[in-house]
Amino acid sequence: MIPSSPTVDAVTANRRAAAFQTRSIKTSTKLAGLKLALAMTDLTTLEGKDSPEKVRSLCRKAVRPFERDEEMLGERLPHVAAVCVYPSMVATTREALDNSTQGGGLSSPPSLPKVASVATGFPSGQYPLAVRLRDTEQAIAAGADEIDMVINRGAFLSGRYGIVAEEIREVAAVCDAAAHPAHLKVILETGELETLDNVRRASDIAIANIRDGDFIKTSTGKVSPAATMPVTLVMLEAIRDEYLRSGRHIGMKPAGGIRTAKQSLHYLVMVQETLGHLPETDGCPWLSPELFRFGASSLVNDILRQLVKQATGHYTAAYDFSEA
Numbered sequence: 001m002i003p004s005s006p007t008v009d010a011v012t013a014n015r016r017a018a019a020f021q022t023r024s025i026k027t028s029t030k031l032a033g034l035k036l037a038l039a040m041t042d043l044t045t046l047e048g049k050d051s052p053e054k055v056r057s058l059c060r061k062a063v064r065p066f067e068r069d070e071e072m073l074g075e076r077l078p079h080v081a082a083v084c085v086y087p088s089m090v091a092t093t094r095e096a097l098d099n100s101t102q103g104g105g106l107s108s109p110p111s112l113p114k115v116a117s118v119a120t121g122f123p124s125g126q127y128p129l130a131v132r133l134r135d136t137e138q139a140i141a142a143g144a145d146e147i148d149m150v151i152n153r154g155a156f157l158s159g160r161y162g163i164v165a166e167e168i169r170e171v172a173a174v175c176d177a178a179a180h181p182a183h184l185k186v187i188l189e190t191g192e193l194e195t196l197d198n199v200r201r202a203s204d205i206a207i208a209n210i211r212d213g214d215f216i217k218t219s220t221g222k223v224s225p226a227a228t229m230p231v232t233l234v235m236l237e238a239i240r241d242e243y244l245r246s247g248r249h250i251g252m253k254p255a256g257g258i259r260t261a262k263q264s265l266h267y268l269v270m271v272q273e274t275l276g277h278l279p280e281t282d283g284c285p286w287l288s289p290e291l292f293r294f295g296a297s298s299l300v301n302d303i304l305r306q307l308v309k310q311a312t313g314h315y316t317a318a319y320d321f322s323e324a
Contacts, residue, residue, distance in 0.1 A: 017229035037264035039078040059096035081289040082114035094143030120149035123220035185215035203238035215251035226256025255295025
């Protein structure tokens with residue numbers, strides 16, 4: 001399905017995105033926002049040097065982001081939303097997270113982070129469709145709860161929107177047909193789409209071909225610029241318009257370039273002001289890990305530093321927090 005898309009006023013989008021960074025946030029709201037941002041983060045490792053040992057370390061960090069949270073903050077912090085890895089590391093991730101409920105030095109939380117995998121020829125999206133579909137099937141079979149697919153930007157930029165839509169539909173169908181259906185996040189790689197009009201068009205194509213509860217996502221993290229506030233605003237507006245049209249809830253994931261706790265709060269303000277006042281919604285359902293994620297592993301420790309600063313009045317050194 002190829003929907004029509006409105007033209008984006010780039011000047012207005014940029015001004016509105018900048019305005020979200022000027023909001024005054026009270027201390028209690030800031031603390032709640034930081035904990036929410038932590039729970040919304042997808043911890044990610046997508047490097048050629050990834051190993052089982054590194055993935056297990058990432059899983060420990062995902063389940064217990066700060067080992068001294070109860071000592072220094074007086075409470076157990078939430079785990080992150082997901083651990084995102086290449087398909088070859090899904091089984092290791094699944095095993096490490098499942099084992100975290102059985103001791104082994106990890107806590108035993110009532111729930112666990114999801115396992116996400118970048119299938120479908122990440123990051124180029126240029127592999128034959130049959131290979132990308134098989135990649136998705138194998139990742140889900142190995143234990144992935146979520147699939148982060150990347151669109152073929154070459155097809156999109158050459159105007160072959162039907163190909164892009166068909167590939168998204170095919171991947172969504174594989175996710176839906178699995179014994180344990182997986183959620184889908186469609187990566188637009190907005191840094192290569194050149195204009196906000198293209199970002200809106202790609203968002204609308206993706207939204208039209210995914211399921212209720214699936215996501216659209218800005219970036220792979222391999223291209224600069226990655227997530228920006230104007231791009232995310234345009235994508236949130238596409239999500240808003242789809243909700244008003246059909247009542248479907250589509251998730252959003254800005255990924256890449258979000259490194260500070262302050263930035264994460266700016267994004268949460270943008271979500272609230274764009275999607276928080278829609279009719280027939282209870283509060284803002286997008287202010288939850290079920291419908292909003294950050295793809296920003298380096299964000300976690302800065303959030304932890306800010307939480308400790310709020311509790312103690314002092315900043316801690318970077319080395320006081322474990323690296324994933």
